[in-house]
Amino acid sequence: MRGTFAPKYSGEGGPFTKLREAIQVLGYNVGGRMHGAIVTSDYPNLSIRLDVDTIDTPNVFLTCNPQLIPHTETVNINGQEATIEYPNRLVKGARVLVFEAEHQQDLYVLALSDK
Structure with missing residues (x-):
């Protein structure tokens, strides 16, 4: 269940940024590098x-x-x-x-x- 504070995927930035955002959105991982x-x-x-x-x-x-x-x-x-x-x-x-x-x-x- 997605919380109201779940990160949003913007689709902007370079490949690392896009992949990191996708991982955060799908895995609810607020941090990581x-x-x-x-x-x-x-x-x-x-x-x-x-x-x-x-x-x-x-x-x-x-x-x-x-x-x-x-x-x-x-x-x-x-x-x-x-x-x-x-x-x-x-x-x-x-x-x-x-x-x-x-x-x-x-x-x-x-x-x-x-x-």
């Missing part, structure tokens, strides 16, 4: 380092977009069943965008980044 980060250890023993930090964040504090980790998908193409295998995209050195919630306990790995 977007960061760039680098993967310092491959999935499944994933760890990342925020650009604004000097220490790695281990996988126990990370929640990842499932499209970034290895997975398979079964699809039906013209009546034929096919399996698509997606590779691990969270490899050492990969740049990612993360959302740090206001409580600074967890990081949410959202997408790969080119910056």
Whole structure:
């Protein structure tokens, strides 16, 4: 149930601002910040380092977009069943965008980044 003080989505600003606003509106998270980060250890023993930090964040504090980790998908193409295998995209050195919630306990790995 949305409260009367729920944030509104303006759709203005750059991509980081838009994504942060969308997270706030959908998740009612009044705080938090977007960061760039680098993967310092491959999935499944994933760890990342925020650009604004000097220490790695281990996988126990990370929640990842499932499209970034290895997975398979079964699809039906013209009546034929096919399996698509997606590779691990969270490899050492990969740049990612993360959302740090206001409580600074967890990081949410959202997408790969080119910056």
